[in-house]
Amino acid sequence: xxxxxxxxxxxxxxxxxxxxxxxxxxxxxxxxxxxxxxxxxxxxxxxxxxxxxxxxxxxxxxxxxxxxxxxxxxxxxxxxxxxxxxxxxxxxxxxxxxxxxxxxxxxxxxxxxxxxxxxxxxxxxxxxxxxxxxxxxxxxxxxxxxxxxxxxxxxxxxxxxxxxxxxxxxxxxxxxxxxxxxxxxxxxxxxxxxxxxxxxxxxxxxxxxxxxxxxxxxxxxxxxxxxxxxxxxxxxxxxxxxxxxxxxxxxxxxxxxxxxxxxxxxxxxxxxxxxxxxxxxxxxxxxxxxxxxxxxxxxxxxxxxxxxxxxxxxxxxxxxxxxxxxxxxxxxxxxxxxxxxxxxxxxxxxxxxxxxxxxxxxxxxxxxxxxxxxxxxxxxxxxxxxxxxxxxxxxxxxxxxxxxxxxxx
Numbered sequence: 001x002x003x004x005x006x007x008x009x010x011x012x013x014x015x016x017x018x019x020x021x022x023x024x025x026x027x028x029x030x031x032x033x034x035x036x037x038x039x040x041x042x043x044x045x046x047x048x049x050x051x052x053x054x055x056x057x058x059x060x061x062x063x064x065x066x067x068x069x070x071x072x073x074x075x076x077x078x079x080x081x082x083x084x085x086x087x088x089x090x091x092x093x094x095x096x097x098x099x100x101x102x103x104x105x106x107x108x109x110x111x112x113x114x115x116x117x118x119x120x121x122x123x124x125x126x127x128x129x130x131x132x133x134x135x136x137x138x139x140x141x142x143x144x145x146x147x148x149x150x151x152x153x154x155x156x157x158x159x160x161x162x163x164x165x166x167x168x169x170x171x172x173x174x175x176x177x178x179x180x181x182x183x184x185x186x187x188x189x190x191x192x193x194x195x196x197x198x199x200x201x202x203x204x205x206x207x208x209x210x211x212x213x214x215x216x217x218x219x220x221x222x223x224x225x226x227x228x229x230x231x232x233x234x235x236x237x238x239x240x241x242x243x244x245x246x247x248x249x250x251x252x253x254x255x256x257x258x259x260x261x262x263x264x265x266x267x268x269x270x271x272x273x274x275x276x277x278x279x280x281x282x283x284x285x286x287x288x289x290x291x292x293x294x295x296x297x298x299x300x301x302x303x304x305x306x307x308x309x310x311x312x313x314x315x316x317x318x319x320x321x322x323x324x325x326x327x328x329x330x331x332x333x334x335x336x337x338x339x340x341x342x343x344x345x346x347x348x349x350x351x352x353x354x355x356x357x358x359x360x361x362x363x364x365x366x367x368x369x370x371x372x373x374x375x376x377x378x379x380x381x382x383x384x385x386x387x388x389x390x391x392x393x394x395x396x397x398x399x400x401x402x403x404x405x406x407x408x409x
Contacts, residue, residue, distance in 0.1 A: 002028040006112040007143060008103050010129070011036050013048030015168060016118045019157050020145050021055045022164050024116060028143070033059040033110050035103060039095055040066045040185030040247065054167050061106055065098060066185055070242035073098055074186055077316060078285055079230040079340075080305060080333045081293075084313040087263045089279045089286065091187025096125060097321035100132025107140065114141040121147045124268050128319030135322035179206065185246045187259075187279040198264055198274050209254045209278040213351030216257035220349040222356070223252065225288045227344065230337030232285055246281045253280025257351040268318040284353055288344040291355040295363040296340045305336055 007024055011017045011034035024032050034057050036048040045062055052060045073094050084090055103115045115133055119125035121144070130142050151157050161168045178193035188209055194200050204212065226234035232245050240248060253259050259280035267273050293302060308329060315326045342360025346353055368378045398404065 002030060004028045004030045004114045004141060004143070006031040006033060006110060007114040007116050008033045008035055008107045008110065008112045009116045010099055010103060010118065011048060011052060012118070013045070013051045015154070015157055015161070018051060018055065018166055018168065019151065019160055020116060020118055021052070021057065022166055023145055023149060023151075023160075024143065025056070026164075027148075030114075031059075032057055033061065033106060033112055035061040035099075035106050036063070037099055037102060038062070038064045038066060039069050039098070040243065041183040042188075043183075051167065059110055061102075063102065065102070066243040067241060069095065069098055070185055070246050073321075074246065074282075075231045075242060076330060076334070078282070078289060079337050080309050080312050080329075081286060081290055082309060082313045082316065083286075084317045085263070085265055087261050088265055088275075088277065088317075089187065089282045090313065090316055091184060091277060091279055091282065092125070092182045092189055093128065093317050093319075094186065094321075095182075095184045096128035096319065097132045100129050100322075101136060103129075104133055104136040104140065107137065114143055116143040116145065119144065119146065122269065122271070124317070124319065127268055128321075131319040132322050185243060185250070186282050187277050190276040191273065195274050195276060202262060202276050206276070207260065207278060209250065210260055210280055211255065211257050213257035213260075216255070216350045220347050221252065221256055222345065222347055223284075224343055224345050225285070226342075227289065227292045228341050230289065230293075230334075230340040232288065246285070249281030249284045251280075253284050253348065253353075254278070256280075256348040258348060258353055259283040260351070284346065284348070287353040287355060288346055289340075291344045291346075291358045292342050292360060293340055295358055295365045296342060296360050297336065298364065301336050305333065308332070 007028065007030050009017065009020060009024065009032055011021070013036065021032050021034065024030060032055075034048070034052045036045050038045045049060050049062055077090065077094050082090060084093070103117075106112070107115055117126070117129045119129060126144055126147075130144070133140050133142055151160055158168065160166070179190040179195065180192040182189045190202070190206055195202060224236050225232050226237070231242070233239060235245060235248060259278050259282065260276070261279070262274075262276045264272050264274045297305075312326070312329050312333070315321070315323065315329070320326055339360075339362040341362055342358065344355060345357035347356045366378075368375055
């Protein structure tokens with residue numbers, strides 16, 4: 001007899017999680033609460049309610065979390081200019097801590113003693129969901145069906161549906177993409193099928209959010225993004241909420257063929273995996289943020305952030321958003337953004353984002369010092385001689401002691 005009386009399931013309404021509902025009811029003989037999050041995935045989430053009701057679910061949570069997602073998760077991450085392994089803007093990774101948080105909050109609200117998710121035993125998401133859950137509720141039980149059941153393919157899932165009379169009209173009447181996809185306001189990802197061969201080019205019709213750079217307009221698009229303390233707050237002079245900002249930049253970026261990447265990444269569980277990602281708005285935001293930082297951040301502060309960023313990116317990718325180290329790093333990152341306010345002008349053209357202007361009331365750029373013209377004594381070039389000699393001192397001493405590079409044969 002299972003000791004689980006009630007479980008909160010992260011529920012999409014798709015084939016996998018519909019099977020999980022019935023499987024939990026049968027295998028654990030427990031009550032199931034479903035939670036469906038609208039993170040801007042571009043599909044209606046309300047139909048999940050009817051599907052859950054058809055499966056006998058009485059407590060159904062469907063929530064619009066778009067503003068919270070961008071404000072409290074995407075923006076803090078982008079303040080660090082976060083990129084994993086040089087290319088991945090962490091679109092899936094950053095959504096998981098919010099889902100884990102709501103799963104635990106709903107478990108507390110409903111008196112559930114377990115949570116469940118549809119992540120497989122091969123991926124990163126199982127780690128991200130569960131690390132978050134344990135950090136927020138140490139004693140919670142986590143049920144991961146893909147690590148327990150013997151349903152190993154779409155065919156076996158469909159057979160289970162037929163046997164248990166689970167309504168799956170959505171799987172038969174609609175053409176299903178051959179790819180495993182995940183979407184939210186920050187990105188859409190594609191994995192599986194022919195992408196499992198890293199030599200094979202992705203099909204042109206796979207991409208959903210962006211035109212190919214070759215088909216993008218022949219005229220450049222210019223935009224201006226206003227930043228306050230590191231976060232984008234206005235577009236072309238119009239104040240926008242966090243979610244609206246990202247949604248609008250996605251549209252503009254997608255129309256200009258911006259934000260596509262095709263990478264092989266190192267998963268936390270140990271394997272390499274190929275993924276294709278579309279992150280048009282995030283790509284634009286990243287370029288703009290670095291531009292406004294370039295004139296407002298002190299050199300060593302900027303370099304310290306750049307040194308920290310790979311560690312911070314790995315923390316998020318591996319699922320440690322709710323860790324002490326992430327919170328400590330976030331405090332430093334947020335402190336660095338105190339003066340990162342101003343406007344960036346960007347040029348979008350056939351897949352490229354170019355910075356063509358930046359200005360800030362907090363700018364550290366001083367044209368009277370940096371000029372190649374007469375600086376009226378603002379900078380004494382003779383000072384550079386002593387600066388160079390002092391920095392060369394240790395190398396001069398080493399060379400004098402026979403440790404010079406030309407002394408070695």
